[in-house]
Amino acid sequence: MTGHVARHVVPYEVQGSGPEGVLALHHWLGDRSSFGQLRRHLNGGAFSYAFMDCRGYGEAMDTPGTYTMEEVAADALAVADDRGWDTFSVIGHSMGGKAAQLMLLDAPSRVRSIVGISPVPASGFPLDGEMWELFVGAVEDSGNRRTIFDVTTGSRHDDGWLDARVSGSERSSPAALRSYLESWTRGSDIHDRIEGNATPVLVVAGANDPAMGPDTMRSTWLQWYPNAELEVFDDAGHFAPDESPEALARVIERFLGRY
Template sequence: MPDADSTTQPSRFDVDGVGLAYEEAGAGAATPLVFIHGWTANRHRWDHQFEHFAKSRRVLRLDLRGHGESDTPTERYSIDGLAADVRRLLDDRGIERFIPIGHSMGGMIAQTLTLAQPERVERLVLVGSVSQMVYSRSRGLVMAASKSVPYNTFVAINIQRAFKRGYPKELIRKYIADSQATPRHVVMSCYDAMREFDVLDRVREIQVPVLIVHGRHDIQFPPAQAERIAANCANATVKILDTGHECPIENPGAVTEAIETFLAAP
């Protein structure tokens, strides 16, 4: 969801006839960072972090298949498929070793990339994400009810809940409108893909350092789910922020600082 002043034109990459929009910037010897957005969002979720880290290292971000300025094929979407798109893009750009940074569904994709090719991942950053989709009773009731209402209402209900209470309503309305622009078949298929996602019994295989950033007021994925990931990881650090689910835009500076501190650690 772009900032009002964002005018960057993305590059294009073709994956078997499906065009993906992406941006690449920065340079340096440090391992490249790859920013992966979440459900109904786009690459601009990472505006603050992308611009900050591009000053010191190579960074890449993309609009996932079906989102933002990428193509929106009518098909069944899956976390594995979205991860394969990211991997193809990295291969095309000559990025062998990288640090995936994923928000929400993007964190699921980041975990999938890490588990599939652990030798390519130096560190892993998960922001407002989970290793297993588990709903509280209230969350389940909201999802069941929202799926029976018109599409735009379904999206609005879920995006509204993603922000900590008190976040400016006019900004939330902009994010809702942008999410509603994501085609219905993409939103619903990705929603089903997230429901099926479960690698909790495999995260112990991840041996690289892991940073888990989570909002204290996240009711989409309550903080206890972040602690479940950490409990199963060999080397995980948890950073809890005073935000809802949308950490990268609710408090972008805090997310950037947490990532920078993590990258600087031995």
């Protein structure tokens, strides 16, 4: 493969040996292991999935960086280069959805399709007042993280479920969390640059997500991408990979199989 500039490759792992490459970008409070439940239900014969750690998370905890959505997008393209994928699809969960859209701008001929799971819109998602303080506090405070997991799933899960999510969030560095938070909430608004983009897009939203729920998706993603479709999970909130992993895997692979 030619024409791609070599750069640092962040840690990642591949599942499956199928001919179609798929990159998976995790959410703000979890490393690549946050896809663990979903991975149990994926078809490794049809697809090859690359699950990467963003800088400051998991095996990339100590990897220095600017910790921005732009950097995540560039690192994801480097993983695709490392795999030898000229074209691929991207799954982006929450903040990973913003990075996936930046990849469309960086490499428009390479991104086959995008799956956004409760994804941050191209405009970002500004948080104000008490909500901003809750998220800023979550950089250092596990209690704030627990509240975020609880509120964004409609307060439907028990202590064990919340404890497990908080434990997973500890595989992240405070410096990275703080910078990424600024980037996905108040960073560049690129919606005018992607509006009308014909790339096939699947948006998955949990009915119990008060932030990135179906209404938010309809007023952003579905307005800007003419080939976008919305799948609503009635029994999930913001964390469908944990809340409805088997159903999510089916929906994702049915969509990816069309492109």
